[in-house]
Amino acid sequence: GEDYANLTDLSTNTKWCFNFKSEAFLIIRADAAHVLNGYFFTTANDNAEYPGRNPVAWKIYGGSTYDYYADNWTEITSVSNGQMTDENNKKFTYTVDGNTKAYKYYKIVFTANGGDGSLQLSEIGLTFS
DSSP: OOSGGGGGSSOTTOOEEEEOSSOEEEEEEEEEEEEEEEEEEEOOTTTTTSTTOSEEEEEEEEESSSOTTSTTOEEEEEESSOOOOSOTTOEEEEEOOSOOOEEEEEEEEEEEESSSSEEEESEEEEEEO
16 A cells, blocks of 8 residues: 555655665656656655655656666766655655756666665655756
8 A cells, every 4th residue: 555656646645665675766757758857755644753764865867768777768866865854744845957858757766765674755746847
């Protein structure tokens, strides 16, 4: 019941929560190719009770196909020390500077969390120009 589909269900009462080892990813398909200029992550409904589950390092790539392993992915932005506090249902908004290329697929790769054995988020959203 805590799978990735909850990230875009427009409800902060649901979440994506899973055992986190060293890397996790998801691929988002837009309706058409768009230029990414920002995004947001919303913490889960129990972050205060279970601290350390927020992502702290991630990269976002753009691509023309859905294949995770394909060579078509281009890094758009990265964060190596994200400062998401362990508050419940808190939205953190990020700006993407310098991206001018439109992509239909966006891959988000999480490479570190706050130290817990799980990673969780309630909502993810992309904003386009």
